[in-house]
Amino acid sequence: MSSATPKAVSAPLEFLDERVGLAKLVKSNLRKVFPDHWSFLLGEIALYSFIVLLLSGTFLTLWFKPSMQEIVYNGAYGPMQGLHMSEAFASTLDISFSVRGGLLMRQIHHWAAMLFIGAMTIHMLRVFFTGAFRKPREINWLIGTILLQLGLIEGFTGYSLPDDLLSGTGLRFVEGLIRSVPVVGTYVSFFLFGGEFPGDAIIPRLYPIHILLLPGLILALVAAHIGLVVYHKHTQHTGSGRTNKNVVGYPLMPVYMAKAGGFFFIVFGVTALMGALFQLNPVWIYGPYNAAQVGAGTQPDWYMGWVEGGLRIMPNWETHIAGFTISWNIFIPGVGLLGLLAVVMSIYPFIERWVTGDNREHHLLDKPRNQPTRTGFGVAGMTFYGLLWIGGGNDIIATTFHLAINDITWFLRIAIFIGPVIAFMITKRICIGLQRRDRDKLLHGTESGIVMRLPHGEFIEVHKPLPMEQAYELAAHDRQEPLDIGAGVDHNGVEAPNRRILRLRARVSRFWFGDAVQKPTAGELEAAHTHGHGHDDGHGELEAGESEAHRPEVGAGSGKTPT
Amino acid sequence: MRFGVRGRSRLNTGGDRGRPRLNTGGIRVGSRISAVLSARRRHRFAGAVVVMIALGAFGGAYALASPSSKASADAAQATQIEEGRKLFAVSCSSCHGLNAQGTNEGPTLIGVGAAAVDFQVGTGRMPAQQPGAQIPPKKVVFSDEEIAALSAYVASLGPGPSVPSKEQLNTSDLTDAEIAEGGELFRTNCASCHNVAGKGGALTWGKYAPNLTGSSPRHIYEAMLTGPQQMPVFSEAVITPDDKRKIIGYLEALKTEPSRGGFGLGGLGPVTEGLATWIVGIGSLVIITVWIASRGQKVKGVKGK
Ligand code: HEM
Ligand code: HEM
Numbered sequence: 029m030s031s032a033t034p035k036a037v038s039a040p041l042e043f044l045d046e047r048v049g050l051a052k053l054v055k056s057n058l059r060k061v062f063p064d065h066w067s068f069l070l071g072e073i074a075l076y077s078f079i080v081l082l083l084s085g086t087f088l089t090l091w092f093k094p095s096m097q098e099i100v101y102n103g104a105y106g107p108m109q110g111l112h113m114s115e116a117f118a119s120t121l122d123i124s125f126s127v128r129g130g131l132l133m134r135q136i137h138h139w140a141a142m143l144f145i146g147a148m149t150i151h152m153l154r155v156f157f158t159g160a161f162r163k164p165r166e167i168n169w170l171i172g173t174i175l176l177q178l179g180l181i182e183g184f185t186g187y188s189l190p191d192d193l194l195s196g197t198g199l200r201f202v203e204g205l206i207r208s209v210p211v212v213g214t215y216v217s218f219f220l221f222g223g224e225f226p227g228d229a230i231i232p233r234l235y236p237i238h239i240l241l242l243p244g245l246i247l248a249l250v251a252a253h254i255g256l257v258v259y260h261k262h263t264q265h266t267g268s269g270r271t272n273k274n275v276v277g278y279p280l281m282p283v284y285m286a287k288a289g290g291f292f293f294i295v296f297g298v299t300a301l302m303g304a305l306f307q308l309n310p311v312w313i314y315g316p317y318n319a320a321q322v323g324a325g326t327q328p329d330w331y332m333g334w335v336e337g338g339l340r341i342m343p344n345w346e347t348h349i350a351g352f353t354i355s356w357n358i359f360i361p362g363v364g365l366l367g368l369l370a371v372v373m374s375i376y377p378f379i380e381r382w383v384t385g386d387n388r389e390h391h392l393l394d395k396p397r398n399q400p401t402r403t404g405f406g407v408a409g410m411t412f413y414g415l416l417w418i419g420g421g422n423d424i425i426a427t428t429f430h431l432a433i434n435d436i437t438w439f440l441r442i443a444i445f446i447g448p449v450i451a452f453m454i455t456k457r458i459c460i461g462l463q464r465r466d467r468d469k470l471l472h473g474t475e476s477g478i479v480m481r482l483p484h485g486e487f488i489e490v491h492k493p494l495p496m497e498q499a500y501e502l503a504a505h506d507r508q509e510p511l512d513i514g515a516g517v518d519h520n521g522v523e524a525p526n527r528r529i530l531r532l533r534a535r536v537s538r539f540w541f542g543d544a545v546q547k548p549t550a551g552e553l554e555a556a557h558t559h560g561h562g563h564d565d566g567h568g569e570l571e572a573g574e575s576e577a578h579r580p581e582v583g584a585g586s587g588k589t590p591t
Numbered sequence: 592m593r594f595g596v597r598g599r600s601r602l603n604t605g606g607d608r609g610r611p612r613l614n615t616g617g618i619r620v621g622s623r624i625s626a627v628l629s630a631r632r633r634h635r636f637a638g639a640v641v642v643m644i645a646l647g648a649f650g651g652a653y654a655l656a657s658p659s660s661k662a663s664a665d666a667a668q669a670t671q672i673e674e675g676r677k678l679f680a681v682s683c684s685s686c687h688g689l690n691a692q693g694t695n696e697g698p699t700l701i702g703v704g705a706a707a708v709d710f711q712v713g714t715g716r717m718p719a720q721q722p723g724a725q726i727p728p729k730k731v732v733f734s735d736e737e738i739a740a741l742s743a744y745v746a747s748l749g750p751g752p753s754v755p756s757k758e759q760l761n762t763s764d765l766t767d768a769e770i771a772e773g774g775e776l777f778r779t780n781c782a783s784c785h786n787v788a789g790k791g792g793a794l795t796w797g798k799y800a801p802n803l804t805g806s807s808p809r810h811i812y813e814a815m816l817t818g819p820q821q822m823p824v825f826s827e828a829v830i831t832p833d834d835k836r837k838i839i840g841y842l843e844a845l846k847t848e849p850s851r852g853g854f855g856l857g858g859l860g861p862v863t864e865g866l867a868t869w870i871v872g873i874g875s876l877v878i879i880t881v882w883i884a885s886r887g888q889k890v891k892g893v894k895g896k
Contacts, residue, residue: 066877066884073876101771107844110768111775124851131852142868143876150873193778193787194860287883294879302872307852308864313788313845315778323782324792324800330865421862423793432724432797 067154073147076295077140084137093119094235096228113316116231120190136303145179145331159394160263161377168256173373185238196317197326208358263393266504272391337419338365341440398505400459401540407455408448463545466502471556507546511537675744704751705742710813712738724797752816760808762840773837808839
């Protein structure tokens with residue numbers, strides 16, 4: 029501690045330092061550098077909204093009664109007087125109408141939940157599109173995948189707690205989903221609900237899961253997640269001075285911490301503002317849950333909307349075997365979609381690694397355009413999700429835009445298969461177009477706006493060479509050629525043993541990288557810069573460059589070798 | 592008896608709906624009057640004059656209609672039915688047939704009762720304009736007197752539900768508990784199509800259950816009685832008049848309840864809430880992240896280890 033530090037501060041710090049080695053811990057970690065890019069703050073939004081959830085949720089526990097005991101309501105809300113309802117619902121009404129600040133807290137909690145999962149989603153998209161899940165961060169990606177699933181379940185359990193008509197209908201949906209699992213479904217459902225739906229056990233059971241088990245797990249995993257971010261150090265975008273071996277940015281302490289601390293209050297502020305200004309989940313309008321009722325426009329919260337959409341557009345398929353019904357109409361969209369999300373997200377990094385055979389560490393992020401296939405997959409996935417989302421809100425869309433709900437359903441049944449494919453192709457083309465432009469810029473520089481007439485009458489536009497920094501940024505990534513598996517026979521003419529798998533890999537790799545535009549080689553660059561900047565030869569050169577492969581390269585990294 | 596009731600309720604609704612309706616009534620009387628009226632419509636005293644005329648007209652109508660003696664009531668009823676028959680022949684018979692027996696274009700109206708006519712014409716659904724998935728409410732084209740005449744005419748063709756009385760529509764004496772009961776009844780019988788807050792909902796093939804927030808108690812009552820278009824009939828035996836009154840009381844209470852917890856986002860539930868999450872919440876946070884990251888770019892260059 030510096031001598032300028034007042035004793036009141038330095039004494040306790042010294043006390044800690046001498047006992048737990050604080051200074052060393054602090055010094056090594058707080059001088060860690062965190063690069064600066066807006067998209068790196070998205071994970072923080074998730075983190076801070078989780079903290080808001082913990083705080084506001086704790087407030088709610090003080091008044092919420094997780095009981096399905098039936099009582100007669102005689103609280104503050106007039107149009108519910110004398111109704112029979114569960115204690116859970118009555119206590120939610122009390123929180124909303126009788127507890128000071130209760131409604132605000134409920135709305136903050138619920139908005140924070142919506143933002144939490146939204147922030148996780150865009151954070152995940154950021155990580156995906158920039159390739160931040162690559163070695164060595166696969167485990168952190170997996171932790172993130174689990175966090176997302178836990179977040180969905182946590183949100184759903186919370187949404188179910190107030191025992192209003194909407195949440196009860198949501199629980200009914202989940203019960204149907206569980207029952208659709210062949211053979212064990214009914215047993216699992218009876219086990220979970222303690223008998224027939226709705227019973228009087230489900231809310232007391234969901235409560236500890238919602239306030240203790242899942243928040244605990246999420247907290248632990250978030251700690252591990254951020255621990256790993258610190259351990260790996262953060263990735264960074266390409267740029268001059270940034271390599272795979274350094275991190276350019278602010279030191280964690282004090283610059284970054286100050287920013288982060290400020291950002292926490294901003295996230296809290298936005299959540300509080302939304303809680304104060306926008307009504308959310310007005311349970312007093314929905315009324316107490318009653319299995320005989322259901323309202324038009326019943327939807328889950330947005331993060332389950334896509335599964336709801338799957339259910340709504342699914343044809344009504346059922347199989348009857350020996351007196352048992354298998355409800356494919358619920359099983360496929362319900363269990364299938366949630367499973368698909370979990371499986372696809374978990375294995376994607378490993379699939380990509382297998383295809384590229386790339387075993388190197390990556391601390392520099394990809395520009396999405398430089399991975400046309402991955403970016404295409406991402407956009408295809410978003411399209412799939414978005415179409416299902418439309419399905420989930422089909423009734424609201426039908427009434428708002430005066431469409432027939434049946435037409436929307438049929439459109440979606442077809443679009444759900446074609447849409448993602450089209451999105452993939454368009455995205456890939458756009459990426460390749462951007463790659464071409466980058467390559468063009470590297471070879472010919474940027475347009476200067478000056479048009480010149482050559483002695484023989486031709487007009488050309490004068491191109492300026494790119495500034496070094498920009499050129500570096502455009503050329504920092506690796507060239508990625510499709511896997512070359514050679515002739516496949518060794519010098520004795522014998523086929524390699526696992527040739528079939530290798531051939532599959534080569535095919536997938538061709539799909540992945542076959543039509544990506546490669547950045548120019550050093551030779552091409554030199555050639556382009558020494559001979560004139562004529563306009564007419566631009567494209568011819570590009571095409572030539574694409575077919576040219578194994579030449580020395582610019583920038584960091586080297587071509588990969590198949591493993 | 593029904594006649595007297597009509598007179599009163601007409602008075603009642605005329606007052607409810609206020610100036611614009613009375614204007615339309617005036618325009619139909621004659622083009623001269625209408626020209627004067629439309630020219631003077633925005634005159635400082637226009638409101639007062641219209642109210643005076645209305646009071647005079649309704650007072651007169653009431654005097655005529657009130658059952659001072661059975662003979663004069665019967666006579667008045669007969670002229671009203673006759674007037675209705677004429678209006679019907681001009682405006683409705685092309686679809687429903689000259690004697691309301693029904694055609695390929697429209698159903699028979701024998702036995703649908705005054706309530707059905709009052710609902711269909713009083714909400715502008717009839718006369719229908721163009722075929723579609725469902726006949727939408729539009730601007731009402733008949734005056735209250737004309738609607739009453741049409742209703743009387745159709746009621747005279749065969750027995751059917753009559754227009755609810757003022758007492759049946761009076762919700763002012765309902766207790767909180769009765770209103771709450773109305774809520775339960777609404778959620779059990781109506782919300783599956785009209786949504787728990789009465790905001791409406793989609794049905795198949797472009798049909799829909801309309802938003803009820805703009806519907807008058809009388810029309811809500813009549814809709815339950817007559818089951819227009821896709822809606823089932825909730826007869827007085829299924830939902831008693833008292834329960835109907837409670838349901839209306841609940842819907843009125845929802846309208847007068849303040850929007851608690853802030854701006855209501857259209858009351859459409861999770862879909863609009865999800866949009867708000869992404870557009871307002873995530874949208875503003877992302878803009879803020881961009882702003883934060885753009886501050887102090889110059890300090891860059893610290894190298895990590
Ligand atoms: C509770 C939810 C989550 C929290 C609080 C959280 C928090 C964070 C934070 C603060 C960072 C560092 C800053 C940044 O790059 O944004 C980060 C990085 C990362 N997160 Fe998350 N995250 C969560 C969920 C996820 C999910 C759902 C995924 C993906 C499936 C994921 C994958 C990653 C990866 C791979 C990194 C390293 C990125 C890099 O170094 O560039 N996280 N996370
Ligand atoms: C990732 C974390 C969490 C998520 C996504 C989440 C989500 C939700 C949601 C959507 C609701 C329904 C709110 C409403 O009534 O409109 C809810 C209710 C509730 N949550 Fe959470 N929550 C989380 C964490 C917590 C924590 C940590 C606690 C307690 C320490 C908690 C306690 C409660 C309580 C008591 C309720 C019921 C009160 C009420 O509904 O008004 N929650 N939660």
